[in-house]
Amino acid sequence: MIANADALRELHRIHKQLADLTTELARGPKTILAHGKKTDILQAAADDAEAETRNVRMFVDDKNLQLKIREGRIADLRAKLNACSTNKEYQALQEQIAADAMACSVLEDEILEALEKVEERQAAVVRAKKSLAAGQAELGKVTESVNQREGVVKGELKRIEAQLATAEDALPADFKADYQRIVQIKGEDAMAVLDGESCGGCYQRLTINMVSELLMSRVVTCQGCGRMIYPPEDRSIGSRPRD
Numbered sequence: 001m002i003a004n005a006d007a008l009r010e011l012h013r014i015h016k017q018l019a020d021l022t023t024e025l026a027r028g029p030k031t032i033l034a035h036g037k038k039t040d041i042l043q044a045a046a047d048d049a050e051a052e053t054r055n056v057r058m059f060v061d062d063k064n065l066q067l068k069i070r071e072g073r074i075a076d077l078r079a080k081l082n083a084c085s086t087n088k089e090y091q092a093l094q095e096q097i098a099a100d101a102m103a104c105s106v107l108e109d110e111i112l113e114a115l116e117k118v119e120e121r122q123a124a125v126v127r128a129k130k131s132l133a134a135g136q137a138e139l140g141k142v143t144e145s146v147n148q149r150e151g152v153v154k155g156e157l158k159r160i161e162a163q164l165a166t167a168e169d170a171l172p173a174d175f176k177a178d179y180q181r182i183v184q185i186k187g188e189d190a191m192a193v194l195d196g197e198s199c200g201g202c203y204q205r206l207t208i209n210m211v212s213e214l215l216m217s218r219v220v221t222c223q224g225c226g227r228m229i230y231p232p233e234d235r236s237i238g239s240r241p242r243d
């Protein structure tokens with residue numbers, strides 16, 4: 001395969017640049033998505049914290065209602081005490097009042113304990129909302145920066161694609177067909193610079209004939225990986241001693 005080594009070197013540079021830009025372009029939305037997922041998790045944590053607070057509050061409301069009912073019953077029983085006709089009846093009412101008072105005391109303890117939990121849960125809600133706000137702010141910043149960079153990268157891609165078209169147009173027709181076939185399959189890995197006396201892509205050692213071809217600025221194809229090999233710019237072929 002005869003072709004200008006400089007042209008191939010230039011084409012490889014362009015293909016590598018295109019691959020880098022394409023990778024960067026694809027990475028942007030993934031970065032946004034990852035931050036979005038993180039924000040979703042923070043939102044769920046904030047929602048959970050609020051739901052827990054609501055549950056404890058409902059528990060307190062329920063216990064308060066029970067307390068009111070018991071207290072009302074104690075008041076009724078006390079009123080009945082005056083109307084008692086027998087000592088036995090009086091005694092029974094007193095026992096009921098004592099039992100209800102005990103139940104009220106238990107309810108009051110439960111309410112106090114639950115109110116402490118409400119405070120804890122409210123603090124957790126504040127913390128969760130703060131984390132969420134930080135996550136949302138970060139997502140906004142990342143999105144903005146990715147979008148800005150996307151514009152720059154797209155412009156750069158256009159510029160490099162134009163460079164590629166120009167460089168490819170200049171290729172000799174007989175070489176162009178081979179080049180395009182390999183590039184279509186391997187992309188930026190269609191080419192490799194000579195590394196010492198080996199393929200710079202797969203590091204397979206080249207034959208002496210291949211190195212001679214390269215010395216004459218001809219392009220050779222690596223038998224190991226199929227890359228088109230071109231000599232380095234300084235032509236320092238064989239700078240590595242053969243073993």
Ligand SMILES: [Zn+2]
Pocket residue numbers: 199200201202203204222223224225226227
């Ligand atoms: Zn190779």
